[in-house]
Amino acid sequence: MRRRSLLGVAAAAGLAGAAAACEDEPAAAPAPAGAPPLIPTDWASVRAQFTIGADVAHLSTFVFAPHPAQVRAAIERHRAGLDADPIGYLHENEARLDERVATAAAGYLGARPDEIAFTDSTTMGLGLLYSGLRLGRGDEVLTTEHDFYATHESLRLRAERDGITVRRARLYADPATASTDEIVGNLTRAVTGRTRVVAVTWVHSSTGVKLPIRAMADALRDRDVPLCVDAVHGFGAEDAGPADLGCDFLVSGCHKWLLGPRGTGLVWGSAEGWARFTPVIPTFDGRSIGAWLGFAGGAPPPGPAATPGGYHSFEHRWALAEAFDFHQAIGRERVAGRTRELATALKEGLAGIGGITLATPKSPELSAGLVCCQVPDVSVDEAVARLRGLKVVASATPYRPSLVRFGTTIVNREADVEAALTAARTLV
Ligand SMILES: Cc1ncc(COP(=O)(O)O)c(C=O)c1O
Known part of the structure; x- marks a missing residue:
């Protein structure tokens, strides 16, 4: 009796209907339409796992994430199972799936x-x-x-x-x-x-x-x-x-x-x-x-x-x-490298725009994927709104003073950085 919920304990104790053990993976739902196979070494393929709008430079996916195809498919699979038989699906799969999540998280963190x-x-x-x-x-x-x-x-x-x-x-x-x-x-x-x-x-x-x-x-x-x-x-x-x-x-x-x-x-x-x-x-x-x-x-x-x-x-x-x-x-190291590479390009570009003041350190030792800056003579909210009008999604930091903030996740492309720099030049 390890990672089992109230329902599982009750069943094990004979207090509820017998639990059917299910060792098999629930039937896999087809991958979401249009998702190509993942080639982990190809950033275009990584990007193709997301359905995020292509005509916009989404430099705020770190605020609230879009899901890659693999995550969307898993959610759909579990949702279908739960909708078809909520207690049955939960009972049959909970212990195994909780274990799988904990093992995956531990593997990622290098922890137990x-x-x-x-x-x-x-x-x-x-x-x-x-x-x-x-x-x-x-x-x-x-x-x-x-x-x-x-x-x-x-x-x-x-x-x-x-x-x-x-x-x-x-x-x-x-x-x-x-x-x-x-x-x-x-x-x-x-x-x-x-x-x-x-x-x-x-x-x-x-x-x-x-x-x-x-x-x-x-x-x-x-x-x-x-x-x-x-x-x-x-x-x-x-x-x-x-x-x-x-x-x-x-x-x-x-x-x-x-x-x-x-x-x-x-x-x-x-x-x-x-x-x-x-x-x-x-x-x-x-x-x-x-x-x-x-x-x-x-x-x-x-x-x-x-x-x-x-x-x-x-x-x-x-x-x-x-x-x-x-x-x-993809690899934790490659994800970090890509995040850093795009953030560095964005920082270099912003620092070169007269009037814009970069708040984030340039050194990767003291920065990650977030890039914050000040824009003169325009409020942060207005700057963010103007950027969105130019199809660049930035955010306003929820602090005082507030700054204009971008973030480069592995969803991003080099073209997003270029679009952000082109749009930022119009703010000064
Ligand atoms: C430093 C920091 N911690 C926590 C949060 C909140 O994260 P969550 O939405 O996961 O609670 C945010 C922003 O949303 C944040 O910037």
Whole structure:
């Protein structure tokens, strides 16, 4: 009785109808019409897996992802099965598909399946993490001025609930000229004897700065302070997993750079990290439900224990396996290289347009696929609207000050970068 839901436990206990074991893969739905075979080494073939509009330069797919053909087909397959027989399909496939998703995620992260909790988004993961870490009144969480609303608000709510103290450090003065020494120095100076947790973001959606997480983790090594990372703008864009980063928690949505099913995310934690965490929402892991029913058996491992229970949009959750397979087929390193190559071309081009100020560092050491800039004499919203009028999809950063933001995922083509530069020239 491992990864099985309430229904499965009830059936195993003879409390519901017998469960028909199904070892076979559900009948594969035909690939979505028009999707050619994937040639992982050919970027045109990668792009052809998406149905995103061809006449527009979509430089914001990292905000909310389009699905590649493999993910669309998996969603359709599971949806058809669930619509035909919701309980039967769930019962026959849940344990195996949950296992498959956890194994695929672990393979991608270079981690163990039992270390991973599954969520619906980065925000859900951050909310669970910062609610569940064991902290008492007066304990301090150190975060930064550069984090997104989801981190700040999760911590504000925790402070309101439990009386913890939250402090924000500034890690760099000017994003464009930030350095590893500056960031690590400012971090270590901000940690005090009362700091119990450090909460940061890998790639800042405000500026495009990629924090040197490994160097930060090394600097905190002797402090016994877990390093928690909102990883969403590095996950699926960078060639690094938790072992490379050295953090204690990595929280991400899977519906941004990973281009996975919308409404999916995960939290990875180290053994030491999970040891400091109490789950917030009851898991539907069979071991936990079994204990509730009075059966002997072990407790779930930390990842499954932290995975919120209740029924989910399973067609999306289970299609995560295909999203990881898609990235693995291309290769994490090649995905990162492509993301960097397109972002570098965009940064070089924008920096060469008189009047536009690049906020994102040019160095790939301190940047990933996000590219943020300031445009003179025009509001950010107006700049984004004018770009869209020229068939270039950018976004306005949800921060003060707001910047014009682009992002180059593996959906993008060189022509998208050229179109963005041509359109940006009309703004100045
Ligand atoms: C840094 C950062 N974290 C989290 C989020 C929210 O991600 P999700 O939609 O997966 O909750 C965003 C933006 O949407 C973000 O920029």
